[in-house]
Amino acid sequence: MTTFRVGTPAAAEDLLRELAPQVLGALLRRYGRFDECEDAVQEALLAAVVQWPDAGVPANPRSWLITVATRRLVDQWRADSARRNREVTAALMTPSHRTAAPAADSDEVAADDDTLTLLILCCHPDLPEVSRIALTLRAVGGLTTAEIARAFLVSEPTMAQRISRAKQQLRAAGARFEEPPPVDSARSDVLHVLYLIFNEGYTATSGPGLHRVELTAEAIRLTRAIYRLLPDDGEVAGLLALMLLTDARRPARCGPDGSVIPLEEQDRTLWDANAIREGISLISRSLTAAKLGPYQLQAAIAAVHAEASQASDTDWRQILALYLVLERYTPTPIVRLNRAVATAMVHGPQAGLDLLASVEADSRTATYHRLAAVRAHMLEMAGDLEAAQRNYLLAARRTISLPERRYLELRAARAGVGRRPTG
Amino acid sequence: MRYMLLIYNNPALYESWPEEERQALFADVEAIMAELRQTGELVDTAALADPSVTRTVRVREGAVTATDGPFAEAKEQFAGYLTVDCDTPERAEEIAARWPDARYFAMEVRPVMYSSGDEM
Numbered sequence: 001m002t003t004f005r006v007g008t009p010a011a012a013e014d015l016l017r018e019l020a021p022q023v024l025g026a027l028l029r030r031y032g033r034f035d036e037c038e039d040a041v042q043e044a045l046l047a048a049v050v051q052w053p054d055a056g057v058p059a060n061p062r063s064w065l066i067t068v069a070t071r072r073l074v075d076q077w078r079a080d081s082a083r084r085n086r087e088v089t090a091a092l093m094t095p096s097h098r099t100a101a102p103a104a105d106s107d108e109v110a111a112d113d114d115t116l117t118l119l120i121l122c123c124h125p126d127l128p129e130v131s132r133i134a135l136t137l138r139a140v141g142g143l144t145t146a147e148i149a150r151a152f153l154v155s156e157p158t159m160a161q162r163i164s165r166a167k168q169q170l171r172a173a174g175a176r177f178e179e180p181p182p183v184d185s186a187r188s189d190v191l192h193v194l195y196l197i198f199n200e201g202y203t204a205t206s207g208p209g210l211h212r213v214e215l216t217a218e219a220i221r222l223t224r225a226i227y228r229l230l231p232d233d234g235e236v237a238g239l240l241a242l243m244l245l246t247d248a249r250r251p252a253r254c255g256p257d258g259s260v261i262p263l264e265e266q267d268r269t270l271w272d273a274n275a276i277r278e279g280i281s282l283i284s285r286s287l288t289a290a291k292l293g294p295y296q297l298q299a300a301i302a303a304v305h306a307e308a309s310q311a312s313d314t315d316w317r318q319i320l321a322l323y324l325v326l327e328r329y330t331p332t333p334i335v336r337l338n339r340a341v342a343t344a345m346v347h348g349p350q351a352g353l354d355l356l357a358s359v360e361a362d363s364r365t366a367t368y369h370r371l372a373a374v375r376a377h378m379l380e381m382a383g384d385l386e387a388a389q390r391n392y393l394l395a396a397r398r399t400i401s402l403p404e405r406r407y408l409e410l411r412a413a414r415a416g417v418g419r420r421p422t423g
Numbered sequence: 424m425r426y427m428l429l430i431y432n433n434p435a436l437y438e439s440w441p442e443e444e445r446q447a448l449f450a451d452v453e454a455i456m457a458e459l460r461q462t463g464e465l466v467d468t469a470a471l472a473d474p475s476v477t478r479t480v481r482v483r484e485g486a487v488t489a490t491d492g493p494f495a496e497a498k499e500q501f502a503g504y505l506t507v508d509c510d511t512p513e514r515a516e517e518i519a520a521r522w523p524d525a526r527y528f529a530m531e532v533r534p535v536m537y538s539s540g541d542e543m
Contacts, residue, residue: 128510130463154466154508162463400534 012052015061016045017142018225023065024139025114027073028121034167036073038139044069115140116229119222120186123193126173131166132193133200138163141218151215152200187230191239191295194223198243202250203401216247234290237282238299244279245302248272260403264311276306297326316345333365337374349382369398373408376415385419425466426515427506429531431499432524434473451523459507459518470503499528506535 020041027037044065058064122135134152137143143151149159201215223240230236252266283299290296301322308314323339336359344352356375365371376391392412396405437445459465480489502524509515512532519530 130508130510152508154463158463158466158508160463161461165462400536402536405536 012049012057015057016048019062019065020045020142021115021118021140022062023069025118026066027069028118029114030070031073034139034170035164036076037069040069040073040076041065043072115225119190119226121170123186123189124170124173125189127166127169129193129196131162131169132189133197134159134163135166135170136193136222137197137215137218141222143214143218147214187233187235190226191223191235194219194226195239195295197222198246202246216243216250219243220247232290234286235293235295237286237290238293238296241279241283241286241299242295242302244275244282245299245306248275248279248306254403258403260407262407263305266311268309268311271306279303280306292325292329294326294329297322297329301326314345316342320346333359333362333368334370337365337368337370341374341377344378344381349378352378353382367398369395369404369408371395372398376408376411380411380415380418385415389415389419424510424512424515425506425508425535425537426512427504427533427535428515428519428522429501429533430503430505430522430524431530432502432528433499434502436527448523451521455518455521459505464507464509464514464518466506466508468503468505471501474500 023044024037024041027040028034031037047068048061048065052058119136119140122139123132127135130152134148137148137151138145145160145163146156148163149156152159154162198216198219201217201219220240220243223236223243227233227236227240248271249263249266251272252268252270253261255261279299280303283296283303286296287300301319304315304318304322320339320342323335323342327335327339336355340352340355340359343355353375356371356378359365359371372391372395376388376395379385379391380388389412392408392415396408396412399405399408437448440448456465456468474493475491477492478489479492480487482488505518505522507515507518509518512534515532519525519532522530524530
């Protein structure tokens, strides 16, 4: 697999990464064969990397790439065995106005549509989540298979296999680029995949995590691209705001040893003020202008946290109100768990513990480590240090994250120290 | 989500089988391995040599001792593992259920800890 990132000046690299999905989209719209179109696009990108530094960037780089990729595609079909003859004929019979490079001023809109349609195709709900993520990063994000494999801590052949299987599954699912599902119904699938990519990168802290930070940047870049296409869509703006406001906390959220620092203990002067400003402005605008949705509500909650210069200034009443609305949109135990935290902050630990009881009754979360961690925190607030310690240790045993386990064991030890003088 | 599937068995049972039955067992293993490679779910796998070539190491009061074995005729012993990366815990259990040793002995499905975490 070729890569167009090595040795390319940054500006040209950005341009190629932006154009790659558009070129792939344009080819898919005409020929509809994912594997072959992708190979052809890769070759066209390689040709650009080789030729542009000497010959200069062409006046319409997108058309140049489409023309070169189309030529490669046809060459490839010609070179293939006789059973493909029929397809070559079909390609050659395509009216020339459909394969010829469009005029420089003709179809900016079509280029944007191609990126969006390609995203919708990659996020097809029939694919397993891991495949949707991999395909999106590969085809739309332009990351190499090796980069994606590193980000997900698997070997390159394993990731190559996942991507190739995703393409087969797409074909089997009958996904056709020529007739993509309408943007409205597919939009939430696309946003979900971008959200997953962001989370995958964000929850990483140390070691191999260095590579994974690229995933948050990539998720933000792709969400920004959709935001440019659909600026009036509140949920797109909401997701972008949520990512920016969450990512702004990254410099403060883990210690030098990779340990997790909870929100209330973070040094807020380390937060990225520019990202916060942009996030707050995005969410403020969409809350007043657009149709409300869960991403906007989560972004609004993140914005309230971001506006408090220290943890004790947090406007928990507003956060509680936002969680109440969010729970109407997404009535999951996780959202209720978060509402319980806000309830404890506003109405005291006992009110929080009462609400937790309803989460405990849900079999989906009965053994979820955060439930025990939240209960421990509320018990600690209520002064029941022995029960708090027990629950911190329970949460520490249940988490499968090493830094979380270290953090929870530390909290358990602290609760133990707190109760020693009296007990 | 990443899971390590721990394989437990007793080689004595398989040794007592006729050759063609043993071949059928290997074929089952081959089939599921091929599937896991094809889906991209397989991360890593290893089979362990017979317990008779094991060395057991202990440090007591600073002194290192290494002994052969264990030779004890345990009913089931740890024979190897495969690490898979799959969407759901149900899928990990399904893979474990299709591994032939699960029919005669047992497979353990253990989530692998990861080195990242949420701010809580």
